[in-house]
Amino acid sequence: MSSEVRELIKKFLPDYSISRFGSVYTDTTEFMNMDYGDLIKVGDEHFLVLKNEQERRFGLADPKYWVKRCRHLETNEPKIIKLVFYEKFPMNIGPFKIQCFRSPRKEARILDLVRGDMRFMQGYSNDDIVGNNVRVLDVIRGKRLDVVVHDIPVDHRTYFYEYFPDIFEKYIDSCAAIKFLHDNDEKHGDVRRDHLWVESETGNYRWIDFDYAFDLYENPFGLDIFGLGSILIYLAGKANLTPQTLREHGVDPAVLSVIGAGDYSVVIGNRVVNLRKIYEYIPSSLNNILMHFSSSSSVFYESVDELMVDMNKCLKEIRGL
Structure with missing residues (x-):
């Protein structure tokens, strides 16, 4: 040959x-x-x-x-x-078996x-x-969004006030893209931070990799929504904060004394979701969104619409800070 x-x-x-x-x-x-x-x-x-x-x-x-x-x-x-x-595999998120x-x-x-x-x-x-x-x-010429955020060379406070509002606004549009799939009875299937890229030439946020599917009878789009929440937690914190990584992100590990079991992610159990306990300047409106994805939450978002309503209200507040 x-x-x-x-x-x-x-x-x-x-x-x-x-x-x-x-x-x-x-x-x-x-x-x-x-x-x-x-x-x-x-x-x-x-x-x-x-x-x-x-x-x-x-x-x-x-x-x-x-x-x-x-x-x-x-x-x-x-x-x-x-x-x-x-391939196929099971996943457990809180009370849900997927x-x-x-x-x-x-x-x-x-x-x-x-x-x-x-x-x-x-x-x-x-x-x-x-x-x-x-x-x-x-081929998308660019970088993963999480890499772009990680590489912004400022402390968290500066990042949150000067960079996060624009990132948050563009991320909401990315959530609207997932809503478009759901409105057409399709799921992304593997929503996570390495599947959202920033195109170098345009700055557009673009989703990749659609070949996973899932069965979640309680909510057919639920796993996508949990994925969107996990990305938002990363973007708000400029990192995935865990007890093991607090110091490398400039956070005093003594803060763990006020972080309880219910302040961690329902998806990945060692990631802190209650970011307001670490960064007190994070608005309650944003923190309340994040806490929907915590292990202590009894109420989860049923749709991307619900999530976007809260995010858009929060964005207006953040823009006014």
Whole structure:
């Protein structure tokens, strides 16, 4: 197959330098076998595999072998190719038991739904010769929102008064984007801070990765809402504050004496949600929103609409500080 790959690259990318000519894959089932220098052919399009994408969480980088960074031969554009990978796992959040699973065709539906809406990643899908759904995604040039926030070189008070209001306003629009999915009976499925990117050229906040789905019978969109709350907690605190990380964020660990069990997140149990006990200048209106996502809350948001109503009221207060 190497000669076929060589000829295709010579035809479409004559000036492109590559040190290995691999195989052509029209059946993408065995995605673990696809590596640098291979070609993925879907329909009449060819994608040169450059590397596996990685997911960076908790300081570790895990390769995602079903997600390939590629070069589209016909256009010479960089693309991300997502191949079919199924998994399922349970999740518990407070009293809720949630079954999560990966659904390539659900992501393909959302790509069609949000085409042209730049609050979301853009792309399209096609099936390979055996029916695997292959998603072809545009590359977003930018950084994760949490990385942008983390890298703002100021103390929390300065951040909260000078930077947070603009970030909060744009984040509310990102929540409206999730509402748009819900209004169309779709879920994002994996709302978390590394799935919201800031595009460098435009400053737009853009959601990525729609291939997770979940079953939560108490509220079909509940997991998305919990995810939105977790991101807001991070943005308000300029970090995820835990008993172990307080000092590195300039917080005296003595504050733990006034933080009780109910002040922590219902999603991840060691993250402080009651930020007003750490930063007394955080308005009660914002802190009350955060406390809906605490382990002591008996009332959770039923919809993104409810969350946005409270956030918009809070934004007006913060703008007036």
